[in-house]
Amino acid sequence: xxxxxxxxxxxxxxxxxxxxxxxxxxxxxxxxxxxxxxxxxxxxxxxxxxxxxxxxxxxxxxxxxxxxxxxxxxxxxxxxxxxxxxxxxxxxxxxxxxxxxxxxxxxxxxxxxxxxxxxxxxxxxxxxxxxxxxxxxxxxxxxxxxxxxxxxxxxxxxxxxxxxxxxxxxxxxxxxxxxxxxxxxxxxxxxxxxxxxxxxxxxxxxxxxxxxxxxxxxxxxxxxxxxxxxxxxxxxxxxxxxxxxxxxxxxxxxxxxxxxxxxxxxxxxxxxxxxxxxxxxxxxxxxxxxxxxxxxxxxxxxxxxxxxxxxxxxxxxxxxxxxxxxxxxxxxxxxxxxxxxxxxxxxxxxxxxxxxxxxxxxxxxxxxxxxxxxxxxxxxxxxxxxxxxxxxxxxxxxxxxxxxxxxxxxxxxxxxxxxxxxxxxxxxxxxxxxxxxxxxxxxxxxxxxxxxxxxxxxxxxxxxxxxxxxxxxxxxxxxxxxx
Amino acid sequence: xxxxxxxxxxxxxxxxxxxxxxxxxxxxxxxxxxxxxxxxxxxxxxxxxxxxxxxxxxxxxxxxxxxxxxxxxxxxxxxxxxxxxxxxxxxxxxxxxxxxxxxxxxxxxxxxxxxxxxxxxxxxxxxxxxxxxxxxxxxxxxxxxxxxxxxxxxxxxxxxxxxxxxxxxxxxxxxxxxxxxxxxxxxxxxxxxxxxxxxxxxxxxxxxxxxxxxxxxxxxxxxxxxxxxxxxxxxxxxxxxxxxxxxxxxxxxxxxxxxxxxxxxxxxxxxxxxxxxxxxxxxxxxxxxxxxxxxxxxxxxxxxxxxxxxxxxxxxxxxxxxxxxxxxxxxxxxxxxxxxxxxxxxxxxxxxxxxxxxxxxxxxxxxxxxxxxxxxxxxxxxxxxxxxxxxxxxxxxxxxxxxxxxxxxxxxxxxxxxxxxxxxxxxxxxxxxxxxxxxxxxxxxxxxxxxxxxxxxxxxxxxxxxxxxxxx
Numbered sequence: 001x002x003x004x005x006x007x008x009x010x011x012x013x014x015x016x017x018x019x020x021x022x023x024x025x026x027x028x029x030x031x032x033x034x035x036x037x038x039x040x041x042x043x044x045x046x047x048x049x050x051x052x053x054x055x056x057x058x059x060x061x062x063x064x065x066x067x068x069x070x071x072x073x074x075x076x077x078x079x080x081x082x083x084x085x086x087x088x089x090x091x092x093x094x095x096x097x098x099x100x101x102x103x104x105x106x107x108x109x110x111x112x113x114x115x116x117x118x119x120x121x122x123x124x125x126x127x128x129x130x131x132x133x134x135x136x137x138x139x140x141x142x143x144x145x146x147x148x149x150x151x152x153x154x155x156x157x158x159x160x161x162x163x164x165x166x167x168x169x170x171x172x173x174x175x176x177x178x179x180x181x182x183x184x185x186x187x188x189x190x191x192x193x194x195x196x197x198x199x200x201x202x203x204x205x206x207x208x209x210x211x212x213x214x215x216x217x218x219x220x221x222x223x224x225x226x227x228x229x230x231x232x233x234x235x236x237x238x239x240x241x242x243x244x245x246x247x248x249x250x251x252x253x254x255x256x257x258x259x260x261x262x263x264x265x266x267x268x269x270x271x272x273x274x275x276x277x278x279x280x281x282x283x284x285x286x287x288x289x290x291x292x293x294x295x296x297x298x299x300x301x302x303x304x305x306x307x308x309x310x311x312x313x314x315x316x317x318x319x320x321x322x323x324x325x326x327x328x329x330x331x332x333x334x335x336x337x338x339x340x341x342x343x344x345x346x347x348x349x350x351x352x353x354x355x356x357x358x359x360x361x362x363x364x365x366x367x368x369x370x371x372x373x374x375x376x377x378x379x380x381x382x383x384x385x386x387x388x389x390x391x392x393x394x395x396x397x398x399x400x401x402x403x404x405x406x407x408x409x410x411x412x413x414x415x416x417x418x419x420x421x422x423x424x425x426x427x428x429x430x431x432x433x434x435x436x437x438x439x440x441x442x443x444x445x446x447x448x449x450x451x452x453x454x455x456x457x458x459x460x461x462x463x464x465x466x467x468x469x470x471x472x473x474x475x476x477x478x479x480x481x482x483x
Numbered sequence: 484x485x486x487x488x489x490x491x492x493x494x495x496x497x498x499x500x501x502x503x504x505x506x507x508x509x510x511x512x513x514x515x516x517x518x519x520x521x522x523x524x525x526x527x528x529x530x531x532x533x534x535x536x537x538x539x540x541x542x543x544x545x546x547x548x549x550x551x552x553x554x555x556x557x558x559x560x561x562x563x564x565x566x567x568x569x570x571x572x573x574x575x576x577x578x579x580x581x582x583x584x585x586x587x588x589x590x591x592x593x594x595x596x597x598x599x600x601x602x603x604x605x606x607x608x609x610x611x612x613x614x615x616x617x618x619x620x621x622x623x624x625x626x627x628x629x630x631x632x633x634x635x636x637x638x639x640x641x642x643x644x645x646x647x648x649x650x651x652x653x654x655x656x657x658x659x660x661x662x663x664x665x666x667x668x669x670x671x672x673x674x675x676x677x678x679x680x681x682x683x684x685x686x687x688x689x690x691x692x693x694x695x696x697x698x699x700x701x702x703x704x705x706x707x708x709x710x711x712x713x714x715x716x717x718x719x720x721x722x723x724x725x726x727x728x729x730x731x732x733x734x735x736x737x738x739x740x741x742x743x744x745x746x747x748x749x750x751x752x753x754x755x756x757x758x759x760x761x762x763x764x765x766x767x768x769x770x771x772x773x774x775x776x777x778x779x780x781x782x783x784x785x786x787x788x789x790x791x792x793x794x795x796x797x798x799x800x801x802x803x804x805x806x807x808x809x810x811x812x813x814x815x816x817x818x819x820x821x822x823x824x825x826x827x828x829x830x831x832x833x834x835x836x837x838x839x840x841x842x843x844x845x846x847x848x849x850x851x852x853x854x855x856x857x858x859x860x861x862x863x864x865x866x867x868x869x870x871x872x873x874x875x876x877x878x879x880x881x882x883x884x885x886x887x888x889x890x891x892x893x894x895x896x897x898x899x900x901x902x903x904x905x906x907x908x909x910x911x912x913x914x915x916x917x918x919x920x921x922x923x924x925x926x927x928x929x930x931x932x933x934x935x936x937x938x939x940x941x942x943x944x945x946x947x948x949x950x951x952x953x954x955x
Contacts, residue, residue: 021782031722031723032624033572033573033615033619034573035611036578036582036612036615037611037614037615038611039608039609039611039612040608068535108788109788109789112787112788112789113853113857115791116787116856116857116860116861117856118544119860119864126571156660165797168801168804168826169804169826171827171828172757172804172824172826173804175756175757176652176755176756176757176829178756179754179755179756180650181650182653188869242534260678282754282915283650283754284645284649284650285645285646285649285650315581315584316580316584316586317577317581317584325639325642326635326639327635327639328635329634329636329637329638329639329641329642330638330642331639331642332639332642332643332645332646332647336692352642352645352650353642354638354641354642354645381581383613384585385580385581385585386586388585388586388587389584389585389586389587391587392586392587392588392606393587393588398536399535399536399872400871401539417758
């Protein structure tokens with residue numbers, strides 16, 4: 001591959017572009033291959049429309065009708081997550097698997113076979129800030145699939161032996177992860193960024209050992225309640241049909257739970273730039289991460305931060321990737337990503353670099369970050385590419401029910417104004433070079449960064465110290481300071 | 484604008500779908516509309532219109548991969564793929580990203596042992612732009628060959644090797660297995676990523692020779708899928724690709740089948756915390772008549788909690804976190820590979836022996852009708868899912884053309900999969916899961932005693948890894 005696929009976990013970013021193409025070229029003229037061909041009109045934007053109803057059990061119902069294909073995507077979103085509930089660490093990661101272990105009337109094998117023959121799968125998930133339950137099915141198998149899903153949600157038995165099996169597997173996976181520089185970096189970073197906040201907690205082996213079967217059953221019972229639920233039906237089903245089917249299916253899911261009053265902590269104030277170093281002997285590459293916390297999603301600076309991220313490391317042609325990878329060849333890819341949360345999110349630039357070029361890569365990354373604050377001015381070409389890549393990034397999401405759902409739910413789940421997407425697109429397109437410099441100074445300030453390096457300490461420590469970028473603090477793999 | 488009926492994806496037509504009546508008739512296989520023709524220079528063109536979203540995908544595939552490399556130049560086909568992004572005669576470096584990512588689209592390329600492709604997905608008003616970009620690197624790459632950029636990409640690829648093979652636990656197992664399955668000189672003996680030493684040795688002259696030999700239009704297929712006007716597209720294709728000269732006739736290498744005269748057993752020490760067990764049998768390529776039956780076998784013998792190996796080792800005995808047995812089929816030859824991730828403390832010798840018992844039971848009994856139904860449904864479902872995106876459709880059509888001379892080969896595949904019987908599956912299990920195989924235990928450094936049958940296991944390392952370090 002030219003580059004690995006970027007795994008962007010933005011809160012559902014898609015732009016809506018619908019257009020009529022049909023640009024014609026003048027036939028018979030001599031072809032000038034040095035010039036890019038002319039293109040048709042710029043896409044215009046159109047968001048899908050949706051309806052909102054309240055069901056008898058108190059859950060909200062959102063329907064987006066799309067009748068071109070006989071497929072329906074069904075999803076219940078639950079507001080609030082383990083950070084807000086104060087759930088014991090590690091419990092939520094067993095929810096999805098434990099709910100496939102059988103119900104009062106179906107064995108685990110029966111669940112597996114029945115869903116396989118319906119050609120679908122039901123998933124349950126509880127995260128730090130929210131959770132969901134859902135499936136995708138044919139319109140004509142919707143009732144059968146929903147019936148199984150409700151059985152799993154309401155009547156799972158959470159057998160204790162299954163938890164023991166899953167715990168053993170989770171512990172083995174945790175142990176295996178300790179051999180991977182990127183995994184170790186990902187588990188140390190939250191502690192450095194968030195300190196003692198719930199957002200700084202990372203599940204460790206002791207947490208996995210401490211989870212009980214009752215913890216999992218209790219969390220499921222507490223969590224999957226209508227009070228905090230919004231139900232999305234997207235696809236080949238009318239609003240009336242969806243409402244009728246759900247009232248029937250939810251007869252066994254009465255009103256319950258209490259509406260969560262959620263407040264999110266502010267991001268901790270960043271200290272002066274510090275380099276944290278974790279030793280993993282014999283690694284031919286080092287993982288370098290430069291990170292900062294950022295404000296919650298939908299803050300006024302959101303669009304500007306996204307443009308900054310695209311230019312810094314979000315795009316293939318971004319500054320970090322075009323220097324560290326394309327110009328120097330020190331890495332297979334050095335990228336950045338904005339992780340938007342309802343609480344404090346983070347901006348993280350990172351990559352795996354040749355061990356012998358750890359110090360050089362770090363210096364280049366710092367040069368590029370500092371450059372974005374003013375010394376290396378943002379060009380019009382960079383701004384255009386960043387704005388386009390954020391806003392024209394494909395109507396392809398609107399091709400699918402799941403993509404459509406993510407666009408609509410972003411607005412409904414977060415109580416945003418109906419025209420939020422067009423406002424966002426306007427804000428991205430209005431972001432200036434000065435804005436990008438200001439965002440970098442504010443949110444990726446080179447004097448207030450958390451820098452984490454995981455690699456072969458005996459080979460890289462002296463070089464990293466010699467850069468004199470910041471003091472070096474050595475940590476173990478759990479993020480504890482070494483004596 | 485004319486609207487065509489969009490191709491209906493998903494497992495809409497998978498026969499078993501239904502509530503309780505399992506008696507539904509098999510439905511017809513969905514057909515993707517495709518128009519195919521050749522330019523006079525030999526370039527094959529495949530067009531498939533779908534106006535369901537204002538997006539087009541462009542995929543250019545060359546019938547060349549790592550199997551076409553010269554000895555001493557392993558990894559070159561993939562390195563060359565990177566060179567194709569460094570600019571061409573009329574297109575400076577950076578334009579491919581400017582006119583894909585920079586207009587809200589995406590691009591990438593990939594190389595395997597048999598073929599190499601380059602693809603873009605963009606808003607449909609950029610179709611001519613992509614045709615311009617692709618034609619220029621097919622026709623005029625050498626006019627702008629930049630040694631500094633070649634060298635930078637050489638280093639990028641070495642980092643790709645470090646990241647995906649050397650720095651990843653168990654990352655070298657695949658190349659060790661292939662080197663033992665296929666003898667030296669066999670075109671599948673070496674990994675696509677190549678060796679560090681060979682990557683260092685690749686020269687400007689190699690780039691020119693490889694390009695002239697393999698990147699001619701008569702060894703390529705151009706696929707366009709999505710929202711476009713075919714008449715307009717054909718005019719552009721003729722205008723941009725037409726002037727590229729035909730290259731010399733292509734001679735493809737002779738690729739013998741995978742074969743072992745006797746079992747082999749190895750222990751591989753790696754920087755890992757826990758041991759894993761790998762078994763590989765000689766298999767067959769995608770053109771084999773056993774292909775469909777082997778795929779069905781793979782979809783039955785491991786997978787969900789009801790399936791043979793998974794049920795026995797993950798759920799009943801609880802000796803493994805996961806286990807999978809799958810055919811790996813290249814164009815001309817292939818293998819069947821088993822990977823098991825044991826629970827810490829489980830003895831690999833005991834594990835291997837129990838796995839063999841389960842496989843022998845499968846070979847004796849064969850699958851049930853219910854298992855056959857589930858497996859063919861899941862394979863069919865997977866085929867339809869791949870056809871949902873414009874890009875997935877383009878790659879499916881191109882692969883059908885390259886490997887089978889038939890863009891609509893996915894439909895043949897589904898027909899053949901549906902025709903597989905339980906007796907077929909039992910037959911291929913007995914034919915391919917025999918005693919001549921490679922067993923490899925990957926163990927933490929210094930813990931050779933953890934290997935399965937440690938006393939009979941020969942220590943092995945990757946012949947392609949290198950301790951080479953980058954000078955300061």
